[in-house]
Amino acid sequence: MIGMNRRYDIRNAEFRAGACDPNARFSILIPTWNNLDLVKLCVASIRRNSTFPHQVVLHINEGSDGTLEWAREENLAYTYSPGNIGICYAVNFARTLARTDYIVFMNDDMYVCPGWDAALWEEISRLGHNNFFLSATMFEPYPTRSTPVIAPRNYGVSVETFEEERLLREYDKPEKPDWSGATRPPNIVHKSLWDMVGGYSVDFSPGSYSDPDFSMKLWKAGVRHFRGIGRSRVYHFTSKSIKRTKMNVGRKHFLRKWGITSSTLEKHLLHLGEPFKGDLPDHPEGPLYGMLFLKNRIQAFWERTRFRISGV
Numbered sequence: 001m002i003g004m005n006r007r008y009d010i011r012n013a014e015f016r017a018g019a020c021d022p023n024a025r026f027s028i029l030i031p032t033w034n035n036l037d038l039v040k041l042c043v044a045s046i047r048r049n050s051t052f053p054h055q056v057v058l059h060i061n062e063g064s065d066g067t068l069e070w071a072r073e074e075n076l077a078y079t080y081s082p083g084n085i086g087i088c089y090a091v092n093f094a095r096t097l098a099r100t101d102y103i104v105f106m107n108d109d110m111y112v113c114p115g116w117d118a119a120l121w122e123e124i125s126r127l128g129h130n131n132f133f134l135s136a137t138m139f140e141p142y143p144t145r146s147t148p149v150i151a152p153r154n155y156g157v158s159v160e161t162f163e164e165e166r167l168l169r170e171y172d173k174p175e176k177p178d179w180s181g182a183t184r185p186p187n188i189v190h191k192s193l194w195d196m197v198g199g200y201s202v203d204f205s206p207g208s209y210s211d212p213d214f215s216m217k218l219w220k221a222g223v224r225h226f227r228g229i230g231r232s233r234v235y236h237f238t239s240k241s242i243k244r245t246k247m248n249v250g251r252k253h254f255l256r257k258w259g260i261t262s263s264t265l266e267k268h269l270l271h272l273g274e275p276f277k278g279d280l281p282d283h284p285e286g287p288l289y290g291m292l293f294l295k296n297r298i299q300a301f302w303e304r305t306r307f308r309i310s311g312v
Contacts (some may be wrong), residue, residue, distance in 0.1 A: 010081050010089070017075030018100045021053040026114060026188065027098035031090035032108035033061035036070060037159040038237065039108040043076070049168075051118035053105075057097045070121025077295035086206025091311050092199040094156040095191075103194050106186040109237040111162070112136075113171040119232035121297055132225040133183035133218050136232035138173070148179050155235055155312050167235055174229035180280070181272030183215045183226075186234055197221055203257075209250025212262040216254075219269060224307040227271050240257035246306050268292065 028046065032039040043056055060067050060076040071078045079093040091105055102124070106112075116136055123134060141154035156162035197217040204210040215226065254262045266272040268284045 009083055010085060012082050014080040014146075016072070016076075016078055017095075017097055018071075019075045020077065023053050024055040024100050025052040026054045026102045026104045026117065027095075027100045027191075028056050028104040028106050029033065029059070029094040029098065030056065030106050030108050031059045031061065031087050031094065032067060033084050034063070034065040034067065035108050036065045036067045036222075039067060040070065041159055041162070042108050042110055042112075043074070045111040045113075049112050049114045049116065050081050051115055052121065054117065055099055057094045058269060059094040061085060061090060082271075084206070088200040088205045088207055088210050092202070095123075095199055096297060098191065101191055102188055103188055103191050103201075103292075104188045107236070109234040110138075110186060111167070113233040113235075114160055114168065114226070116186075116232045116234060120207045121227045122227055124188075127225065128283050130192060131223050132227065133182045133189055133223055135184060135187045135228045136234045137176055137179075137228055137230050138165075138236045140235050140236050140238055142238065147301065148184075149179070149236075150174070150184075151178060153235075162237075170304065171233050171235075172231075178230045178276040179228040179272075180227065180274045180276045181215075181226050181266060181270035182228050183266065183270065185211070185270065188216070189285060192234045193218060193221070193223065199242070204248060204250055204253060206248060207250075208247040209262060212265055213250075213254060213257070215257045216258055216265055216271060217266075218276070223280070226280060227276050228273075235251075255296070255300050256307060259300040260293065260301065264292060264296055 003235070017034055028040060030039065039058070046054060046056060056076055058071055058076055060071060060078055060080045060083040063080060063081065068080055077097045079097065083178055089254040095103060120134055120136065136147070136148050139153040139155070140149050141157050142152050144151045155167040200210050201213050251262060269280065271280065
């Protein structure tokens with residue numbers, strides 16, 4: 001099994017409920033690993049730029065840079081592990097302290113723009129049900145092939161080079177319509193959906209491809225409203241922790257687990273990045289999908305066979 005050769009030790013783990021405003025709308029789960037300056041900026045942006053009060057819950061991996069002491073000083077809710085237990089265990093641990101009905105997963109290298117939460121709340125209120133998965137829309141400094149992302153829009157690649165005031169003047173440009181296929185953070189679900197599908201799958205630890213896996217679990221549970229909100233904007237400094245650790249081979253594990261590739265999920269089931277047209281159909285349309293699905297099944301068969309033989 002993926003990750004069996006890794007050890008995620010939660011002995012001597014710690015948690016603290018911290019303060020929670022009784023009017024908080026969202027519980028924002030933020031895993032962090034020795035990124036004190038970035039997580040300070042992230043939390044400051046939530047406090048400065050949110051329309052509503054929210055509960056912030058950190059999971060602190062290791063915290064040898066002073067993050068743990070800072071969280072205590074700020075009276076933040078947090079869970080803590082002496083070592084790095086990755087993203088999946090971290091967000092599931094942090095979820096145990098969530099006190100609101102709506103759970104946001106956010107990276108520690110993100111800066112939320114004004115009204116990010118109001119745009120999400122407007123859509124939640126309009127829907128009138130909880131069978132949804134919503135994402136904010138990211139700015140990133142470098143070109144990317146990810147169609148939902150607005151890039152390149154470089155407002156800095158570190159806290160030291162961050163042009164905060166310029167971002168605050170320009171964050172609402174260009175206009176971007178809502179898009180289909182919410183997957184990546186920052187994202188939001190109702191706590192009932194999070195708990196029903198079991199949060200983030202620890203078999204993807206430390207975390208590569210855990211995002212599409214979570215979307216696939218929601219899809220299997222019957223969720224069809226996958227929507228990225230164009231007016232909910234977040235600046236992403238891009239993968240400051242991932243570059244420091246050896247990641248799991250998530251692409252292959254996803255194929256073995258679900259029998260389709262993550263790209264098939266995103267392109268043909270979620271229509272990731274396409275203009276939002278409403279709830280997604282139960283079955284992909286078009287004659288080519290049947291051939292693609294068969295190809296995926298054959299790929300999955302050989303990948304499972306290879307894994308049973310080699311264990312890799």
